[in-house]
Amino acid sequence: QSVLTQPPSVSGAPGQRVTISCTGSSSNIGAGYDVHWYQQLPGTAPKLLIYGNSNRPSGVPDRFSGSKSGTSASLAITGLQAEDEADYYCQSYDSSLSGLEVFGGGTKLTVL
């Protein structure tokens, strides 16, 4: 059971907007620690998508955006494309004994 909770799956049609939530607690996201997001395409290593809650690395399309509020964070994908079908993971820091660097359980995005 992950310290950060994500929905197991989300789906959307091409062109639509989807959001993926990442819910934590007062010892991680709620404590002010930043949230980072990764995209894992099938059979490949994770790739950084968003760092520091809302910053996009060079080369990541602006269709991807991140936000954080309270004990939760969200990843939004607009203009959904078939190539966005992948697993998405959030990551943060936890100050309790659950772990230091912690990942969410992952969300499978299906493009209908």
Next chain:
Amino acid sequence: QITLKESGPTLVKPTQTLTLTCTFSGFSLSTSGVGVGWIRQPPGKALEWLALIYWNDDKRYSPSLKSRLTITKDTSKNQVVLTMTNMDPVDTATYYCAHSPPTVTTNWFDPWGQGTLVTVSS
């Protein structure tokens, strides 16, 4: 361009010790703030952070695995080594190493190596 590559055995027996090497290029582990982390992913399951070593040899471990893990670095060889003792079939996973850039907040990992699948079976 930063690249990392994991190497080590693909098959280990239960109770054995696993030794994995991460060989990297494009950055130096003597640069202030830089780190290298290890993350694993059992087949079909989520990512799990294991350990992180910093440029100044500060080391952090997952509390649930701390007693079994050791992370070291060889700056001259651009390598980071992770050892995990007393391997069990539940430790079967793809093991990734990843670069952690200097940050004033929390760590993130970018880029990642391609990963290496380790199977624990007798």
